[in-house]
Amino acid sequence: DTERSLLVQLTRYGDRQFLIVGRDVTQMEKLETTRKDFVANVSHELRTPLTVLAGFLETVHDLPPESLSDEQREHYYHLMMEQAGRMQALVDDLLTLSTLESSPSTAGTPVRLAPIIDHALRQAKILSKDQHVFVANIDPELQINGIEAELGSAVGNLLTNAVRYTPKDGTITVSWYKTESGQACYSVQDTGIGIASQDIPRLTERFYRVDRGRSRATGGTGLGLAITKHVAMRHGAELNIRSRVGAGSTFSLDFPPSRVIARHA
Numbered sequence: 001d002t003e004r005s006l007l008v009q010l011t012r013y014g015d016r017q018f019l020i021v022g023r024d025v026t027q028m029e030k031l032e033t034t035r036k037d038f039v040a041n042v043s044h045e046l047r048t049p050l051t052v053l054a055g056f057l058e059t060v061h062d063l064p065p066e067s068l069s070d071e072q073r074e075h076y077y078h079l080m081m082e083q084a085g086r087m088q089a090l091v092d093d094l095l096t097l098s099t100l101e102s103s104p105s106t107a108g109t110p111v112r113l114a115p116i117i118d119h120a121l122r123q124a125k126i127l128s129k130d131q132h133v134f135v136a137n138i139d140p141e142l143q144i145n146g147i148e149a150e151l152g153s154a155v156g157n158l159l160t161n162a163v164r165y166t167p168k169d170g171t172i173t174v175s176w177y178k179t180e181s182g183q184a185c186y187s188v189q190d191t192g193i194g195i196a197s198q199d200i201p202r203l204t205e206r207f208y209r210v211d212r213g214r215s216r217a218t219g220g221t222g223l224g225l226a227i228t229k230h231v232a233m234r235h236g237a238e239l240n241i242r243s244r245v246g247a248g249s250t251f252s253l254d255f256p257p258s259r260v261i262a263r264h265a
């Protein structure tokens with residue numbers, strides 16, 4: 001990564017004087033590439049469900065009404081709703097991401113995470129269709145200063161991913177506790193497919209997926225971890241990822257002691 005881009009400007013003053021200005025534009029070029037990639041990715045992610053949706057609409061529209069049984073009609077509607085749902089999830093995540101990027105950081109207000117985790121666990125169990133074992137070790141009183149809605153989406157994202165990337169009968173362990181050094185830690189451990197070490201640093205990039213086909217099939221938008229990373233940063237927290245292929249992964253959000261609200265204060 002040593003190659004750099006230089007923009008050189010040459011200005012002539014009169015007959016004999018020149019001014020040469022060189023500017024390092026490496027960072028600017030990188031940002032521009034990232035922006036272009038992002039627009040291309042969003043367009044692609046939206047076009048796929050839109051094409052499928054338009055295809056089904058055309059099919060249903062072109063068929064004489066009597067040639068479709070109620071069951072077939074239901075089936076088509078279901079498929080169309082699925083595609084609309086994909087687009088909705090993507091647009092929702094994009095809006096969340098852009099709000100996170102544009103709103104100033106705040107100290108937040110005291111938030112007790114236990115009810116938020118409970119809510120996310122209920123959602124995760126629905127997604128799991130009773131195919132996983134859930135274990136929860138939650139400190140009911142532990143509070144941090146933060147923004148409740150943002151914390152809710154980070155907590156939910158990590159749990160949803162654990163369900164999506166853990167085969168049937170796997171175990172998902174959720175913990176929320178204060179460490180000996182005074183940090184507050186939310187962690188989600190799964191016994192799922194795991195992640196190769198070279199992929200781990202890239203997981204929080206927008207639309208980065210280890211296995212595109214598989215991730216799309218699970219209904220993810222490819223933005224969940226980008227959102228989670230942003231929420232972590234805005235709370236002075238670290239998103240830590242440990243994983244072994246075939247053995248499972250642990251994602252944790254570690255909040256600094258300065259965010260933790262002392263008990264009986």
Ligand code: ADP
Pocket residue numbers: 157161162164165166190192193194195203208209210211215216219220221222223224225226249
């Ligand atoms: P997606 O919507 O694709 O799940 P995320 O940003 O939430 O997007 O995650 C990015 C990628 O990280 C996923 O596509 C998947 O490859 C990988 N990943 C995330 N969580 C896990 C997990 N618990 N186990 C294995 N792989 C995971």
